[in-house]
Amino acid sequence: MSVVQANMHPLDNYLRTERLPHVWCSGCGIGTVLGAYLRAMKNIGMDPEKTIMVSGIGCTGRAAGYVKMDSFHTTHGRPIPFAVGIKAARPDLNVTVFSGDGDLFAIGGNHIIHAARRNADITVITINNFIYGMTGGQLAPTTPETGITTTSPYGNVESPFNLAGLVAVSGASYVARWTSLHVRRLEKSIEKALKKRGFSFVEVLSPCPTAYGRRNRMRDPVDMLKYFQEHAVVKHHINPLEGVIEPDKDFIVGEFLDAEEEPTFEDKLWEMTKKEFLYTSQAERTAWILEHRRHLETLSKIISGRGER
Amino acid sequence: MATESRIEKLLKESDATIPRGTVYLVEDRCKGCGLCVEFCPKGVLVISDRFNKKGYHPPELVEEPPLKVCINCGFCERICPEFAIFVKKKEE
Amino acid sequence: MKVEVLEGHHFLSGDVAVAEGAIAAGCRFFAGYPITPSSEVAERMSRRLPEVGGIFIQMEDELASMAALLGASWGGKKSMTATSGPGFSLMMENYGLGMMTETPCVIVNVQRAGPSTGLPTLVGQGDVMQARWGSHGPYETIALSPESPQECFDMAVRAFNFSEKYRIPVVVLMDESVGHLFERVSIPPKSEIEVIDRKISTDKKRHIYEPDDDLIPPMPPVGEGFGIHVTGLTHDERGYPVITAEAQEKLVRRLVDKIRVHADEIIDYEEFMTEDADVIVIAYGISARSARRAVIMAREKGIKAGMLRLKVIWPFPSKKLRELVEKASHFVVAEINNGQILVEVERAIRKEAVFVGKMGGEPHRPDEVLKGIEEAVK
Amino acid sequence: MARIELQIGGFGGQGVILAGLVIARALSLYDKREAVFTQSYGPEARGGASSSGVVVDDSKVDYPYPTKPDIMVIMSQEAFTTYFPKLKKGGTLIIERDLVKIDGKPEGVGEFHSIPATKIAEELGNRIVANIVMVGFITKVTGIVTKESAKKAVLEMVPKKVKALNEKAFETGYGYEEE
Numbered sequence: 001m002s003v004v005q006a007n008m009h010p011l012d013n014y015l016r017t018e019r020l021p022h023v024w025c026s027g028c029g030i031g032t033v034l035g036a037y038l039r040a041m042k043n044i045g046m047d048p049e050k051t052i053m054v055s056g057i058g059c060t061g062r063a064a065g066y067v068k069m070d071s072f073h074t075t076h077g078r079p080i081p082f083a084v085g086i087k088a089a090r091p092d093l094n095v096t097v098f099s100g101d102g103d104l105f106a107i108g109g110n111h112i113i114h115a116a117r118r119n120a121d122i123t124v125i126t127i128n129n130f131i132y133g134m135t136g137g138q139l140a141p142t143t144p145e146t147g148i149t150t151t152s153p154y155g156n157v158e159s160p161f162n163l164a165g166l167v168a169v170s171g172a173s174y175v176a177r178w179t180s181l182h183v184r185r186l187e188k189s190i191e192k193a194l195k196k197r198g199f200s201f202v203e204v205l206s207p208c209p210t211a212y213g214r215r216n217r218m219r220d221p222v223d224m225l226k227y228f229q230e231h232a233v234v235k236h237h238i239n240p241l242e243g244v245i246e247p248d249k250d251f252i253v254g255e256f257l258d259a260e261e262e263p264t265f266e267d268k269l270w271e272m273t274k275k276e277f278l279y280t281s282q283a284e285r286t287a288w289i290l291e292h293r294r295h296l297e298t299l300s301k302i303i304s305g306r307g308e309r
Numbered sequence: 310m311a312t313e314s315r316i317e318k319l320l321k322e323s324d325a326t327i328p329r330g331t332v333y334l335v336e337d338r339c340k341g342c343g344l345c346v347e348f349c350p351k352g353v354l355v356i357s358d359r360f361n362k363k364g365y366h367p368p369e370l371v372e373e374p375p376l377k378v379c380i381n382c383g384f385c386e387r388i389c390p391e392f393a394i395f396v397k398k399k400e401e
Numbered sequence: 402m403k404v405e406v407l408e409g410h411h412f413l414s415g416d417v418a419v420a421e422g423a424i425a426a427g428c429r430f431f432a433g434y435p436i437t438p439s440s441e442v443a444e445r446m447s448r449r450l451p452e453v454g455g456i457f458i459q460m461e462d463e464l465a466s467m468a469a470l471l472g473a474s475w476g477g478k479k480s481m482t483a484t485s486g487p488g489f490s491l492m493m494e495n496y497g498l499g500m501m502t503e504t505p506c507v508i509v510n511v512q513r514a515g516p517s518t519g520l521p522t523l524v525g526q527g528d529v530m531q532a533r534w535g536s537h538g539p540y541e542t543i544a545l546s547p548e549s550p551q552e553c554f555d556m557a558v559r560a561f562n563f564s565e566k567y568r569i570p571v572v573v574l575m576d577e578s579v580g581h582l583f584e585r586v587s588i589p590p591k592s593e594i595e596v597i598d599r600k601i602s603t604d605k606k607r608h609i610y611e612p613d614d615d616l617i618p619p620m621p622p623v624g625e626g627f628g629i630h631v632t633g634l635t636h637d638e639r640g641y642p643v644i645t646a647e648a649q650e651k652l653v654r655r656l657v658d659k660i661r662v663h664a665d666e667i668i669d670y671e672e673f674m675t676e677d678a679d680v681i682v683i684a685y686g687i688s689a690r691s692a693r694r695a696v697i698m699a700r701e702k703g704i705k706a707g708m709l710r711l712k713v714i715w716p717f718p719s720k721k722l723r724e725l726v727e728k729a730s731h732f733v734v735a736e737i738n739n740g741q742i743l744v745e746v747e748r749a750i751r752k753e754a755v756f757v758g759k760m761g762g763e764p765h766r767p768d769e770v771l772k773g774i775e776e777a778v779k
Numbered sequence: 780m781a782r783i784e785l786q787i788g789g790f791g792g793q794g795v796i797l798a799g800l801v802i803a804r805a806l807s808l809y810d811k812r813e814a815v816f817t818q819s820y821g822p823e824a825r826g827g828a829s830s831s832g833v834v835v836d837d838s839k840v841d842y843p844y845p846t847k848p849d850i851m852v853i854m855s856q857e858a859f860t861t862y863f864p865k866l867k868k869g870g871t872l873i874i875e876r877d878l879v880k881i882d883g884k885p886e887g888v889g890e891f892h893s894i895p896a897t898k899i900a901e902e903l904g905n906r907i908v909a910n911i912v913m914v915g916f917i918t919k920v921t922g923i924v925t926k927e928s929a930k931k932a933v934l935e936m937v938p939k940k941v942k943a944l945n946e947k948a949f950e951t952g953y954g955y956e957e958e
Contacts, residue, residue: 002370003333003354003367003370006333006334008335009393011392012392020338020392021338021391026365027390028342028390031390031392032387032389036387048628049624049628052623052624064630065630065641070627070629071629072475072632073642074468074495074633075494075498076494078464078468079468080465080468081432081466081468081472082469085430085432085458085471086476086623087476088476089474089475089476089478089480111464114460114461183387220343221343221344222344225348269456269458273451273454273455276403276451277451277454410808412803412804412807578843582816582843583816584814584815584816584840585807687843690842691841694841697841764842764844766846767846
């Protein structure tokens with residue numbers, strides 16, 4: 001029996017549908033996670049016109065090309081500093097970085113720890129598929145020990161990064177890890193991350209059947225999701241160091257960190273500017289205030305809230 | 310499926326009705342990965358023999374009441390990486 | 402000092418002057434990483450930008466600085482960074498992204514002697530070709546070379562104007578000597594400083610990379626519902642990736658042409674005693690100040706010398722050199738490297754020039770350039 | 780007046796950079812001359828010999844560094860060894876008398892002046908103003924810059940709470956009578 005044929009999908013308003021189908025392989029989890037992101041946006045009523053997505057290079061880096069919002073597909077490893085720049089210039093806009101583990105933690109590793117340290121008010125979604133997918137399956141900073149890749153044909157001798165743990169200890173405000181199978185909780189988690197003022201980070205373990213699964217006994221996309229189903233243990237607010245992922249062992253997913261809100265990097269930058277800024281003319285003053293109205297409002301709320309505590 | 314039949318039984322005894330859903334598909338976006346089929350909690354989907362435009366086998370429905378019916382849970386919609394499949398509540 | 406334009410006469414170093422020029426041009430965002438001999442630019446900006454409603458960020462490295470610059474520029478701020486050799490090398494990746502995505506911004510490079518860490522505190526002019534070809538792929542660049550703090554101020558304004566007008570990252574190629582020497586800088590009132598702002602797109606239906614007749618597409622603002630997509634991949638006018646040779650030819654040809662067709666508006670040089678000159682020295686930055694002295698010394702010795710000083714290095718004034726080669730018989734190139742502009746000069750005049758190079762560490766002494774002039778006329 | 784080159788040499792921490800900068804600024808902004816200030820950069824400036832240069836001319840200065848200084852101010856023995864040989868024949872030599880041990884005017888020097896700038900500064904209350912004592916003295920004996928301009932530049936460039944001390948240092952240096 002055939003399902004009902006449709007021309008439109010409920011998320012189409014958030015997608016550049018003229019560019020679909022996307023480039024990702026059959027069974028790749030990136031589309032699933034992108035869907036969770038767009039649903040989360042929709043659920044909390046975040047205005048796509050006031051939202052910017054920045055991606056780096058790699059399979060996940062292509063995400064920015066499919067969302068119907070202002071989007072930037074930048075250079076390898078640099079979406080976070082690009083996003084920091086755009087957010088500092090326009091604190092009234094929501095800025096999300098959507099990129100892969102290689103992009104954000106190998107070549108761009110320095111940037112993510114510093115953006116977390118600064119508590120830049122951006123949301124970072126990382127697809128962790130344990131591999132460099134787009135370039136054909138080379139070793140990633142997340143490839144599990146013993147993992148076979150095209151550049152570790154005898155097995156990986158390195159220890160992988162514990163991404164969520166690393167970000168949690170670097171100074172972020174919100175950190176969570178899910179798998180692409182945990183779609184509902186992922187969606188809720190992204191909602192929280194988007195709403196959180198400050199640096200928020202969601203790591204999503206996601207299957208790459210083509211470049212990783214094929215070489216590591218999980219050829220079918222279903223195999224990897226089943227692996228997630230069997231080994232993922234939901235646990236919240238753990239010691240970030242517990243977040244290591246080891247082959248064939250259970251691993252923790254959940255909310256690693258949900259810190260109390262603190263003034264963000266942009267709050268502090270603009271507060272400093274506001275103190276020093278000598279308005280040169282009434283017109284300029286008005287323009288400046290308009291531009292940062294939303295920002296100033298939230299800022300004053302936070303500051304007065306802090307006073308009450 | 311033991312638990313499910315128990316739930317079915319409980320539901321039958323109560324006034325509650327199981328929500329029913331209709332499955333929709335933007336067929337040419339499908340890449341035949343099978344995730345919707347595999348993870349549908351009700352098992353209402355199977356991979357069809359048909360090809361879509363890109364040469365993939367899209368899913369199709371096996372409605373076998375009372376157990377194999379779409380309950381509008383939306384999991385297929387969420388797990389689908391292609392923005393291809395979605396469900397809507399069936400109006401009775 | 403809470404003023405936007407530091408009107409009046411001041412005694413400033415080149416590094417401070419370039420920062421003041423940037424602010425006068427409307428720069429409201431600076432991202433950088435400290436590096437000698439450019440750090441004074443960052444220090445000045447960190448003090449000044451909050452006073453004028455701008456943002457200063459010290460990033461974690463130069464890769465990040467350059468990326469943040471592009472982000473802020475799309476966020477609507479005129480943005481700048483300052484660096485030196487090793488940092489400039491790190492910026493090359495996103496310099497290319499700026500070229501490909503047509504993002505206005507200004508990079509100040511206070512050159513020191515290299516390669517590598519080289520002489521951090523001492524002068525060099527070895528980044529001329531890196532400014533031209535440092536990122537991969539074909540493109541056209543704009544690079545200016547001031548010889549004094551006054552020009553550092555003036556050229557910062559001009560660099561921003563070029564970057565906004567042609568939607569391109571512009572390099573201000575300073576050198577340690579010019580960056581660190583102090584001289585009087587006279588700053589006109591704000592109303593007398595010409596400031597150009599980028600063309601803003603107002604039509605949401607218009608494709609993001611649909612150029613006007615001048616080959617430059619107006620820039621859409623972010624956060625206003627334009628739904629733009631910006632990528633470093635080869636793209637079509639909608640901004641979408643198109644991975645074909647045809648798309649590359651069309652896009653990159655325009656990126657090159659948008660500078661080439663406007664080259665005459667950009668190119669700038671100073672002719673010093675060239676009118677009747679038999680021998681012409683080509684120099685820029687601090688080397689030009691040595692060369693100017695050498696030309697005077699040569700004239701005292703009865704040699705008809707002159708100087709062509711490149712105020713804008715890229716685009717290169719080949720046409721001017723071809724004119725000069727009709728009148729003058731000899732050419733000398735003085736620069737603090739192993740012959741970079743030399744290649745361009747010889748290509749333009751189609752013969753050899755006498756090269757007075759220095760590997761770096763100190764500017765030419767005037768007598769060293771004079772020796773080159775004497776050798777040329779021998 | 781044609782091009783005049785002044786070089787001030789000493790060791791790091793003596794304030795030779797500020798001394799040169801004050802004079803150059805005074806010349807440029809208040810005496811309306813064309814002046815340029817340069818300094819030696821590099822690790823040697825932190826502890827070793829350190830120097831600053833002022834070049835003044837009627838028209839815009841071309842080559843900005845001193846080549847054969849007309850006036851050489853030396854504030855340490857090491858700086859004397861390093862910089863003195865560059866002094867133009869017949870040029871003016873000014874030394875910090877207690878820190879540069881030489882037997883009277885060296886050969887080839889035109890005018891020769893000496894001042895115990897550090898001792899004077901100590902007597903005024905802080906050796907840190909030795910450089911400003913020297914600026915006062917340079918102003919007086921060379922006439923390269925007018926007194927009003929030099930003093931104005933000094934007061935502009937030092938922190939508010941030490942203005943009085945620096946003014947006294949400048950005046951004392953200016954009024955110093957050589958033995």
